Amino acid sequence: MIQKKICMVGPVSVGKTSLVARYVHSLFSDKYLSTVGVKIDKKQLRLDDTDLILMLWDLAGDDDFQRLNLTYLRGAAGYLLVADGSRSSSLDQAVEIQARIATALGPIPFLLALNKADLAAEWEIPESRIDALKSREWMVRRTSAKEGWGVNEIFQNLARRILGRSNSGAEHPSSFHE
Amino acid sequence: MNEAITAAVVRGLGLAIFQRDNRGRLRLACQAPGWFRALWPQAAAPRAILPPGISPFLENFLVDAAAAWKTPGSASIHSGLWIEHDPAGEEHHLQAAAFRTDGRAILLIESPKRGYEERTLLVQKAHELALAYEKLQRAEQALACEKRLLEQRVRERTATLSQTNAALKREIAIRRRFAERLQGIHELDKAILAAQSPEAIAQVALRRLRHLLPYRQATLVELDAERHHATVLASIQGRRISGGGGWPLSHAQLRQCRALQSGRLQQIRNQPNLYTPPASRIAERRRIWPLIVDVPLIAGETLVGILNLATDAPVCFTAEHQEIAQEVAAQLAVTLREARLFAEVATGREQLRALSSRLVDVQEAERRFLAHELHDEIGQVLTGLKLTLEMVRKPGTRSRDIILTEAVGMVDDLMQRVRQLSLDLRPQMLDDLGLMPALDWLFSRFQKQAGLRVHFQHTPLKGRLPPQLETAVFRIVQEALTNVVRHADVSEATVRLWRDNHDRTLGVQVHDSGAGFDVDQVLNARASSGLAGMRERAVLLGGQFILDSIPKTGTRLTVLLPLAAAAPKIPIRRRKTT
Numbered sequence: 001m002i003q004k005k006i007c008m009v010g011p012v013s014v015g016k017t018s019l020v021a022r023y024v025h026s027l028f029s030d031k032y033l034s035t036v037g038v039k040i041d042k043k044q045l046r047l048d049d050t051d052l053i054l055m056l057w058d059l060a061g062d063d064d065f066q067r068l069n070l071t072y073l074r075g076a077a078g079y080l081l082v083a084d085g086s087r088s089s090s091l092d093q094a095v096e097i098q099a100r101i102a103t104a105l106g107p108i109p110f111l112l113a114l115n116k117a118d119l120a121a122e123w124e125i126p127e128s129r130i131d132a133l134k135s136r137e138w139m140v141r142r143t144s145a146k147e148g149w150g151v152n153e154i155f156q157n158l159a160r161r162i163l164g165r166s167n168s169g170a171e172h173p174s175s176f177h178e
Numbered sequence: 179m180n181e182a183i184t185a186a187v188v189r190g191l192g193l194a195i196f197q198r199d200n201r202g203r204l205r206l207a208c209q210a211p212g213w214f215r216a217l218w219p220q221a222a223a224p225r226a227i228l229p230p231g232i233s234p235f236l237e238n239f240l241v242d243a244a245a246a247w248k249t250p251g252s253a254s255i256h257s258g259l260w261i262e263h264d265p266a267g268e269e270h271h272l273q274a275a276a277f278r279t280d281g282r283a284i285l286l287i288e289s290p291k292r293g294y295e296e297r298t299l300l301v302q303k304a305h306e307l308a309l310a311y312e313k314l315q316r317a318e319q320a321l322a323c324e325k326r327l328l329e330q331r332v333r334e335r336t337a338t339l340s341q342t343n344a345a346l347k348r349e350i351a352i353r354r355r356f357a358e359r360l361q362g363i364h365e366l367d368k369a370i371l372a373a374q375s376p377e378a379i380a381q382v383a384l385r386r387l388r389h390l391l392p393y394r395q396a397t398l399v400e401l402d403a404e405r406h407h408a409t410v411l412a413s414i415q416g417r418r419i420s421g422g423g424g425w426p427l428s429h430a431q432l433r434q435c436r437a438l439q440s441g442r443l444q445q446i447r448n449q450p451n452l453y454t455p456p457a458s459r460i461a462e463r464r465r466i467w468p469l470i471v472d473v474p475l476i477a478g479e480t481l482v483g484i485l486n487l488a489t490d491a492p493v494c495f496t497a498e499h500q501e502i503a504q505e506v507a508a509q510l511a512v513t514l515r516e517a518r519l520f521a522e523v524a525t526g527r528e529q530l531r532a533l534s535s536r537l538v539d540v541q542e543a544e545r546r547f548l549a550h551e552l553h554d555e556i557g558q559v560l561t562g563l564k565l566t567l568e569m570v571r572k573p574g575t576r577s578r579d580i581i582l583t584e585a586v587g588m589v590d591d592l593m594q595r596v597r598q599l600s601l602d603l604r605p606q607m608l609d610d611l612g613l614m615p616a617l618d619w620l621f622s623r624f625q626k627q628a629g630l631r632v633h634f635q636h637t638p639l640k641g642r643l644p645p646q647l648e649t650a651v652f653r654i655v656q657e658a659l660t661n662v663v664r665h666a667d668v669s670e671a672t673v674r675l676w677r678d679n680h681d682r683t684l685g686v687q688v689h690d691s692g693a694g695f696d697v698d699q700v701l702n703a704r705a706s707s708g709l710a711g712m713r714e715r716a717v718l719l720g721g722q723f724i725l726d727s728i729p730k731t732g733t734r735l736t737v738l739l740p741l742a743a744a745a746p747k748i749p750i751r752r753r754k755t756t
Contacts, residue, residue: 003389005234012305034302036294037271040234046211055234065304069258071242 001044003053004162006155007073008083009101011093012061015115018145019082020058023155028146030053037059038072047159054159062097070104077162078109080154085114088124095133109161110139113154117142185209191288194225196228198247198283204228204240213272213289216264228285235260236274240285243276259294281730309434312755359502362390376400376517379413381419383510388414390502392494394467397486399453400514401427401435405724410455411483411514423455424698440475443500443507446470453486471495473503475511482515511616529710544603555595563588605652613648614639619671620656628663636675643684647739650715651675651686657708658688658735666692667731677741684739697725712737 002167008016017035024041026134035058043054059074062068065091073104079101101108111131114125130140139157142151185208188195192211196204200209210222221228231237239257246255254277261271271294274287325584366386373379380398387396397413408431409424427435433451437444446452451470454463467488478721485507566585570578600606601619608616614636621632642648655673662671700709712735713723719737 013309032306034298034305035299036301037261037273038235039261057234059304060301063305063308064303072238074238074241087312087316 001051001053003055004077004159005055005057005075006158007057007059007076007079007083009059009068009073009079009097010061011051011084011090012066013099014061014082014084014087014090014094015143015145016061016080016082016088017058019113019115019143019151019154020056021079022145022148022151024056026148029149030146035103036066043155045156045159047156047163048091052159052163054155062093068097068100070101070136073101073105073108075107076105077109078158081112082115083109083112083125084116085125086116086119086122088129091125091129109110111154111161112138112140113125113138113143113150115143115145117149118144118147185350194286194287196285198285203584204285207284211289213270214287216266216268217262217270217598234260235289239276240272241272243283243285246276247278250278252278253528259290259297266604277593315518323651355498359390359498362386363502363505363509365657366390366506370510370513374517375521376514377411379510379513379517381414383506384412384414384419387506391487391499392489392491393471393487394490395451395488397451397453397484397488398510399484399486401481401483403435403481404722406432408453410453414454423457425456426527428452434472435481435484438472438484439476441474441476443471443473443504445495451486451488453484454526469495471500473507475507475514476510477515482518485510497652529714532710533714547602551595551599556592556599559588559592559595563592608648609645610651612642613651613675616648616652617655617675620652620659621673624659624663630659630663631667632659633670633672635672635674637677639675639677643741647684647719647741650719651684651737651738654686654712654715654735655688657712661708662688662690662692662733665695668692682740682742684741685736687740689732689734694727694729694731694733696729697727701725 008020012018012034013032017033017039018028020041021029024043037060039058041056041058043056045052045054058074059068059072060066081094081098082089091114098110098112101110114130117123133140139161141150141154141157143154145151188208189211192213193208194214195207197207200202204227206221206224206226207226209224210226215222218229218232221232222224235257242255242257246252254275257272257274259271259273262272264270270289271291272287272289274285276283276285276505278284289491366383369382369386370379373382380400384396387393395413395415398411400409400411401407402409406427407424409426410420413420434444434452439578446467447469448466450464451467453472454465456463468491469489471487471489473485473487474481475485485503487495487503563585566581566588569576569581605616607619617634621634624630624632643651659671659673662668668690670753671688671690674685674689676685677683678685709725716723716737716739719739721737724736724738725733726736727733
């Protein structure tokens with residue numbers, strides 16, 4: 001059984017904990033509870049022919065009160081960079097966090113999840129911005145922890161990337177809604 | 179502090195303390211607290227070794243701890259909070275610290291439940307505040323954006339309203355000007371309708387026009403297209419109004435009239451004014467006007483006059499002024515024509531009254547003449563004849579033959595006098611032989627009686643003319659030659675008689691090179707019932723009466739009579755050879 005450490009990183013209130021809860025426990029709560037410290041969950045899955053255990057490190061959101069402790073990413077096979085699609089500022093922060101991680105730890109597989117895709121009316125990330133990130137070889141996915149859209153896919157895609165297997169290319173964002 | 183107190187403090191704080199042994203293992207150095215026993219009962223025994231892999235988080239921290247322990251004098255390091263679940267599913271919040279003390283490497287793990295809750299609450303509130311602040315900032319940005327958009331829309335709307343307002347003001351100004359213009363034209367209309375004569379109309383119109391049009395000098399010219407004659411009804415310059423005066427139109431004026439016949443006003447720049455009367459001062463006639471506007475006065479399809487406006491400034495006559503001028507001109511044309519017709523009717527009535535009076539006078543004169551002729555001439559001869567014939571019955575007088583011879587002579591004289599009287603009243607040959615023999619006889623009479631030599635020029639008449647036409651021509655020639663004898667002070671005159679090529683008109687003209695006279699003065703004075711009679715005869719037959727006369731130059735009287743409505747021609751009777 002292969003075990004891989006995956007960290008959930010990103011600004012506060014973007015839905016990192018909700019994504020893990022939806023993925024591991026198939027649960028979702030509208031009530032916002034800040035994550036303090038680190039919570040580790042385990043998810044076992046079979047990816048193609050490989051049994052895999054994902055150790056999901058849900059890290060507190062990075063802000064002025066709680067700076068991301070980069071030592072938590074030590075030994076991580078990859079990380080899920082999460083931003084809130086209804087707050088464009090969260091994407092700016094996520095990009096900045098990714099730069100810090102890359103500087104400190106070098107290239108680690110990651111995937112950008114633009115969460116809260118269910119809030120279509122409040123969506124602030126223009127397609128051009130997503131295209132610009134994709135042009136930097138970023139994998140970008142829209143997700144909704146509330147609706148479950150794209151949740152399994154992002155973890156599986158990241159796992160495939162970690163395992164060095166071919167990932168599906170850029171998915172059409174709307175595919176999560178269908 | 180003794181060991182008992184230290185142990186009590188450690189227990190009280192719920193700490194799990196591990197000391198690293200010389201083999202690098204972490205051995206429990208105190209009694210395991212309850213939370214530790216719940217989480218990792220396998221490592222809770224006294225002096226138990228912390229098994230590797232017991233906690234992924236702790237294992238990660240121990241990497242940093244090992245580095246810290248290797249560095250003498252290094253400060254303690256802290257793991258930060260993390261969460262572990264015991265087999266019963268209860269959540270434990272932990273944090274670890276690593277440090278060296280007295281050469282011993284120590285790992286300290288605690289479960290700061292109260293501290294965790296407080297921190298969670300604090301972080302929760304801080305995040306909520308931060309999110310609310312961010313939301314507020316976004317709302318503020320949105321509001322600022324909305325404000326900018328609103329301000330932009332207000333600016334645009336204000337600009338639109340300003341433009342609309344300006345357009346409305348312009349529209350109001352235009353309508354006000356239009357109303358003033360209508361009012362002005364209405365007042366002018368009222369004024370000219372109240373005026374009686376063409377001259378009064380012209381004066382009133384030019385005075386009123388001053389409020390409607392910019393001009394330095396305005397002149398209202400009445401045109402007689404047939405006579406090629408212009409008359410100034412009124413002219414205004416400043417406050418001075420003048421009028422009167424007529425003159426034959428020059429070639430330039432005729433050209434201008436033809437251009438105006440189109441109905442469009444003409445603008446002439448930097449030229450003398452064509453309609454300055456010839457009698458004006460030379461300087462006035464030669465004055466160069468920056469702009470002259472000639473507005474045609476057209477009644478029906480006839481150019482009856484010109485409203486002549488001269489301005490000092492070349493650009494002051496706008497399109498609106500042109501409209502006003504043309505409206506006024508249209509009204510003036512109709513009013514002037516009506517006034518002229520009224521005046522003509524009045525003149526006609528006056529002439530008719532004069533003619534009636536003259537007819538009575540002539541009748542009385544004829545009767546007096548006849549009475550005189552019958553009493554003084556015929557009566558005397560008849561008395562003499564009676565006395566002569568009575569002598570035949572008286573014995574002892576002259577022989578009968580002599581008496582009868584005297585009586586026959588007296589009868590011959592009587593017949594001659596009657597014939598003369600008859601010819602004076604109306605030559606019988608006009609009815610019997612026609613116009614040409616009658617005219618020949620008339621001319622010879624004028625030669626014999628008045629010493630006037632008449633040169634007669636005519637085209638062939640090809641037959642008799644209707645009697646009323648022959649009478650009219652004979653009487654007109656007779657009256658005209660009488661006038662020549664009375665007033666022209668000449669011994670020669672020319673009479674021309676012709677038919678036009680289409681046999682539509684019969685023309686007769688009497689011309690002399692004598693004293694001449696001022697036609698307007700004589701006609702307006704209505705002193706000449708002879709002229710009026712001639713004109714009446716022409717008008718009654720639907721003809722035209724044209725009189726040209728220049729003092730000290732001569733007079734030319736022309737009458738054109740239509741042949742179309744005349745009675746069938748009577749073949750001319752050739753004059754008997756005398």
